[in-house]
Amino acid sequence: MMAAHHRDADSPGSGRRIFRLATLGTAAIAAFVVAVGWGLDWAPARTIVPGWPATTPATATGIGLLGLSLATAASTRSRLASVGAAVLVLLVCLWALVLVPAGFVPPGDSPWLSLPSIATSVTLATLAVGSLLVSGNPARRYRVVGLVALVGLMLPLHRLFVLALSGPGRTGASPFDTMSLPTATMLAVLGIAGLLLHPNLPYRSLAAARDTLGTLFRAGIAVAVFAPLLTAAGVLLGSRIVDQDLEGLLAWASTAMSLVLASLLWTGLQMFVRLQARTESLAQRFERLFRFSPMGKVLVDDTGRIRTANPASERIFGYRAGELVGRSIEDLVPEPLRDVHRRQRNEFERPGDSGIGASNRAVDGLRADGSRVPLEITLTTLPDEEGEMVLATMADISARRAAELALQESENRYRQLTQSLPQLVWTCRPTGECDFLNAQWVAYTGVPEQAQLPYGWLDHVHPDDRDALMSSWKAAVETGDDMQVEFRIRRHDGLYRWFDTRATAIKDVEGRIVKWFGSNTDIEDRKLFEVRLHETQRRFELAVQATREGLWDWNLVTDDIYLSPQWFAMLGYAEGEVPYRGDFRATLIHPDEAQGWRTVLQQHFDARTPFHSVECRFRAHDGTYRWMLDRGQVVERDADGRPLRMVGTDTDISDRKVLELSLRQQTEDLTRSNADLERFAYIASHDLQEPLRMVASFLQLLDRKYEGKLDDTGRQYLDFAVGGARRMQALIQDLLRYSRAGRSDEPLVRVDMNRALAVALDNLSVAIADAGAKVSPDVLPPARGQAGELTQVFQNLVQNALRYGGEAAPELKISGECTDDGMCTFSVQDNGVGIAPQHQDRIFELFKRLNPNDGKSGTGIGLATCKRIIERFGGRIWVESQPGAGSTFRFTLPSDTEQR
């Protein structure tokens, strides 16, 4: 249809041919009238109807010239000739119209010299002006020329009507009714030709114009057609009004008919104009729909040739603008389908038909570069003046295809992902019914997926958690908000484990829930850890409260430090009274310890010590200093090992410090007194002993040298003095032993008790022999102690037994045995006087003796020495005795067995 439209508009067509025939034909006829009618004087050529007025030679010549002028007016080449002919015609008409009434009558009476009549001249002049107007460029003023032509048409038509109605009888009734029949006919033809003057645009486009000029033109047509009829009728009416004959009646009737026809023509023309406009706007709409459609559109004729293609289709197939038109539609079909397409091209389903599907078919198209493009095509037919054309509408769906593929792939990936997640993953419909549980869920519960949908899974939730879970779930389904809830799920073996469940609604662009997506993460271990952590924390808090420890947490980058309430309380500050700054805290440290504190801290910062631990004094609120044990550890370091954060505690150790100080004092005192004792022991052994030895020795020397010169009394006095001196010596010796007993720093070792006893008995061999004592030692087990000291113990005990023997000769039994508790008990049993129970403890005290000082008794130091030695070795000593029944001294020592 488009093509038809264009073809119609572009070709000069019949209008042009008619124009040429009319103008040149009229010129030829005019020449014939002059040549034959007048030159050969053949009347019918001048009058057509015999007896009727003839066309004068001047008129015929004017018409011929006008015809030539009009015929050549449109051409630039013959412009001069056209203008010249028109001007010549105009000059003749000017003479006839202006000079004749003014008296300039041509000389003579020859018909050759007669001028055209007024009516003829007006018409000729009008059409000549039209010819001049379009001369050289008819397109320029063609619409005006059209009007001019209409005007030029009116007089000849009027005359033709008059002649047709009443014949030439009425000729001369008015100056406009003078035209002869040939003249009127020829001028009418030229007038019509004037309307067709434009070479390309026919008169009808002028008549269809929707502007004032078009309206005028359309009115002009009606006027040009009917005004002559009216005027002709008016002429007749004017002459026959009184006759009341048939002609008069006809005149009336034709007049009325003319009016009706004129109005009909007018409305028809107006309707035509409207229809024309609508058609054009429809065409334009179609054109735009076609051209600017995002869908590719191709019009194909019944031979398979592409008649029109829109830019979208060119884009789809990769052709340049205009390249598709004229190609075969099969050029756009990939090779394997081409033949089928050619055969079945016209068998698609038309509306109301049932053939091959023609709506939204997905096919592949072949692009200019040989690649394929997936298309979705809809076919329909369009009627055309040359038959039927097919409109193919197509969309490039490669993007959609790719998106579909991507969607498919992402869905697969998502499936795989959910199956590989350690979590239990599920999805539910927007209404809350679940439609998918992943493999982990199934494996965990041990129940097939289908058995748990849509709500079967709830059976695996711990009964105590179900209500809370369901109310959360219902709330989530209603609001579409995310859900997070913790509950226990039963494992296939019946064990419940805690899960952290999160659900998110997947929503479409309008916010409607499409799907619920959820995952359950096993948090059993975390839960356990939380409980333990809480316990640990609580324990720690209690411990901190109990131990009076202040906590601090020091940011070493910003120097901010957190100090716990307990920290402030320990030093008597109100909470926050000390700024939370690390450097300020350091200023509270006593100047004597500040340097040491910094050194230790720096060592820890340099990672040379695993902990920071310093005892130092902090200034309390009241200005006094409190001893603190400041301990801490860097808990964060940067990549270069620089400390970032340190936490620690301060423990109030003032009490301990005081105790420590007094203990140190005591230790020092004790050491000093021990040293004094040592000195005393030395003095006793040497300086004190020396004069005694002198006394004793010289008394003895005296006794020896002057024995015979002393009387009995003198000798007795001398004996007392010697005895006193000896006793004094024994006292000093024993005291020395006592002071040294158990003071040795030597470590405890294995002692062969048999040997220790043997040495003791050997030392006492003289005394034993003197006393006539019988000593029976058993085999003794080894013990831990020091051989020399234990010899002393045995020696003292045996000596004691000898000293306090009864009437009979002393009998001593010495035995020992070890028990499982790691101690060995040794006993020295005698048959002596025995000791009353009330004295049994006293005998181990220093200088406590049960017997009077008769010279034979001991110093009262021996047993005390034994006690001191045994206790130093971790044992104890006691006596079991009854007066007169002998005594058994027992002592214990750690056995040597545990060391083996």
Added chain:
Amino acid sequence: MSDPMPFTPVDILLVEDNLGDAILVREALAEYKIRNSLHHVQDGEQAMDFLYRRGDHAEAPTPGLIFLDLNLPRKDGREVLMEVKSDPELRQIPVVVFTSSAAETDIVRSYGLHANCYVTKPLDLEQFMRVVQSIENFWLHIVRLPGV
């Protein structure tokens, strides 16, 4: 081995600040009826003077045995011991440390200074005399010493 010479008188040097002890030693030796001459000095300086024949002791003989007490005025017995044992001539003379001290430290120290023996003075007179006589007998009659 040459024959002992029991009748050759030997000079014994007794370094002892306690006159009582000096008398007891003299008594002990006298009782033994040996014709040895006992020289008694009361302090360490005199002892060194005697040994080096200095001052009053210019005519002193070289002793064949020294009884040395440890606690002496002016110059301690330990110093005397050290000086004697440091002298290549004097070190050959046997030195018997004869003291009332039974302290272990004194014993160890004396032997460390090369004392020939260490004897604690017995408390009992009888024992005292026996010990002195034993020492004299041992060092002057039993032991063989380099010829003086």
